[in-house]
Amino acid sequence: MKATIVTIGDEILIGQIVDTNSGYIAKALDKIGVQTHEMLSISDDKNHILDTFASLQDKVDLVIITGGLGPTKDDITKKTFCDYFEDVYLRNQEVEDHIVALFAKLNFTPTQVNKDQALLPSKAQVLKNNYGTAAGMWMQKGKTIFVSMPGVPYEMKGIVNEALIPKIVSEFKRPYIVHKTILTYGQGESMVAERIEDWENQLPDFIKLAYLPSPGRVRLRLTARGENEEVLKKAIQENVQSLTKILGDIIVGFDEDETIEVVIGRLLQKAGKTIATAESCTGGKIAQMLTSVTGASNYFRGSVVSYATDTKISVLGVEAQTIEKFSVVSAEVAEEMALGIQKLMKTDYAIATTGNAGPNKGDSDTEVGTVFIALATPNDVIIQEFNFGQPREKVIDRTANKAMELLQKEILKNTFS
Numbered sequence: 001m002k003a004t005i006v007t008i009g010d011e012i013l014i015g016q017i018v019d020t021n022s023g024y025i026a027k028a029l030d031k032i033g034v035q036t037h038e039m040l041s042i043s044d045d046k047n048h049i050l051d052t053f054a055s056l057q058d059k060v061d062l063v064i065i066t067g068g069l070g071p072t073k074d075d076i077t078k079k080t081f082c083d084y085f086e087d088v089y090l091r092n093q094e095v096e097d098h099i100v101a102l103f104a105k106l107n108f109t110p111t112q113v114n115k116d117q118a119l120l121p122s123k124a125q126v127l128k129n130n131y132g133t134a135a136g137m138w139m140q141k142g143k144t145i146f147v148s149m150p151g152v153p154y155e156m157k158g159i160v161n162e163a164l165i166p167k168i169v170s171e172f173k174r175p176y177i178v179h180k181t182i183l184t185y186g187q188g189e190s191m192v193a194e195r196i197e198d199w200e201n202q203l204p205d206f207i208k209l210a211y212l213p214s215p216g217r218v219r220l221r222l223t224a225r226g227e228n229e230e231v232l233k234k235a236i237q238e239n240v241q242s243l244t245k246i247l248g249d250i251i252v253g254f255d256e257d258e259t260i261e262v263v264i265g266r267l268l269q270k271a272g273k274t275i276a277t278a279e280s281c282t283g284g285k286i287a288q289m290l291t292s293v294t295g296a297s298n299y300f301r302g303s304v305v306s307y308a309t310d311t312k313i314s315v316l317g318v319e320a321q322t323i324e325k326f327s328v329v330s331a332e333v334a335e336e337m338a339l340g341i342q343k344l345m346k347t348d349y350a351i352a353t354t355g356n357a358g359p360n361k362g363d364s365d366t367e368v369g370t371v372f373i374a375l376a377t378p379n380d381v382i383i384q385e386f387n388f389g390q391p392r393e394k395v396i397d398r399t400a401n402k403a404m405e406l407l408q409k410e411i412l413k414n415t416f417s
Contacts, residue, residue: 001034001062001174002034002035002061003029003037003060003061003064004036004039004040004056004060004062004063005039005065006040006041006052006065006066007021007039007042008041008043008044008065008067008077008151009041009043010043010044022066025066028165029064030177030179032168033175033176033177033225034061034174035177044068046079046083049077049080049084050080050083050084053084053146054084058142058143061145062144062145062168063145064149064164066148066150066151067150067151068151069134069149071117071133072113078120078121078137081124081137082121084141084146085121085123087124087139089120090119091118091119091120092119092120093118094126095128098129098133099114099118099133100115102132102133114133117134118135120135120137121139124138124139125137127147127149127163127164128159128163129155129159131154131158132150132155134150134152136148136149136150136163138167175225175227176225176227176228177224178223178225178232178233178236179223180237180254180255181220181258182251182253183217183219183251183252183258183259184219184247184251185216185250186216186250186402187218188218192218192247195246206225206226206232207222207223207239208224209222210223215388215394215397215401216397216401222239222240224236240254252405260404260408261289261290261292262293264290265293265296267412267415268299268411269295269299271411271415273348273349274299274301274346274349275290275299275300275348275349275350275407276304276341276342276347276351277303277304277350277352277353278303278304278306278316278338278352279304279351279353280305280328280337280353280355281354281357281399282353282399282400283307285397285399285400286351286353287305289404304316304341309323312336312354315340316336316337316344317340317344318333318336327365327366329356329371330372333354334353335381338374338375339376339381348377348378349375349376349377349410349411350375351373351375351403351407352375353371353373353374353400353403354371355369355371356370356371356395357396369388369390370386370387373386373402373403377414378414379414384402386398386402
């Protein structure tokens with residue numbers, strides 16, 4: 001079963017907002033065995049919308065549209081739906097009652113414009129929107145199902161989870177899709193590919209491997225498609241086991257949600273240890289990664305973003321003489337930052353970063369891209385120097401990822417060795 005996802009809105013095309021809806025919908029479809037064939041973003045133009053619908057009809061099984069369902073005149077998707085299906089509006093009393101109740105909860109009275117959100121194509125099957133006034137619509141023409149949903153992300157997500165996915169599951173027979181993601185740190189895509197070349201060559205035809213690289217990390221995603229779910233799961237498990245024997249030294253987790261920050265959080269909680277960060281060139285990114293995990297307050301004590309040189313001195317206790325002698329971007333300053341935040345926050349572990357992310361050198365003459373990462377452990381301080389090149393965003397991302405990699409390895413060594 002193939003689907004095309006269409007987002008409607010000039011605000012997307014001019015870069016005013018970023019389309020996050022398509023990714024969410026595609027992931028939800030993938031979980032139930034529906035393959036997303038393509039994603040399109042089109043303008044708020046009636047003819048453009050009609051042409052797009054016509055071009056997709058009978059070529060894919062499912063067209064999912066978001067956007068253009070609001071109550072104002074610039075929201076034209078519903079009217080265009082009516083025209084494409086040669087249909088007329090009919091007031092849906094259940095939807096209107098929902099709109100009135102929704103406004104009553106907010107102590108407001110809906111206007112007629114709000115109530116007219118209940119005017120829907122007469123042939124449409126309604127997908128209830130529990131979080132807004134614009135109902136989802138399900139209509140069929142030829143061999144293709146067309147689904148229209150509001151563009152507001154939380155409303156779209158509600159309809160997808162509570163109405164759309166259950167309806168697809170109940171009405172269509174779909175192949176099974178089994179995914180397994182392996183998260184690796186510390187080696188680039190080409191090096192990983194070289195290490196697993198023989199393993200990759202022996203994968204069965206129904207299993208595909210995708211490399212998903214980002215600065216400092218590579219995700220390997222295995223995807224198996226077929227009619228027998230148990231066969232797929234067994235094949236995936238066997239191939240992951242053999243892959244782990246090859247890449248065990250750089251694998252830090254499995255599955256999409258098994259990020260390194262999740263793994264580190266679990267390790268810290270299991271060991272009963274705590275951590276804090278002192279960040280300069282990374283600007284709080286490491287702290288953000290750590291606190292993105294539910295329950296991080298059990299082990300993360302806090303962070304100081306000591307971006308200015310005098311903050312390193314006054315808050316973290318870095319010696320002015322150290323900065324004067326070695327420069328603010330140096331192993332010595334990184335070490336004092338790590339020890340300073342460890343003492344300040346009373347933690348077992350502490351990460352510190354200082355470097356030239358660029359494009360200018362700032363308070364140091366050190367080459368742009370140079371970074372020092374210091375990791376204070378319960379026993380000592382480990383300091384490493386890197387040059388991550390440019391651009392600035394790459395330096396920041398790779399520094400944060402490398403710091404997490406070093407932290408994970410040290411926790412394992414100190415706790416479980």
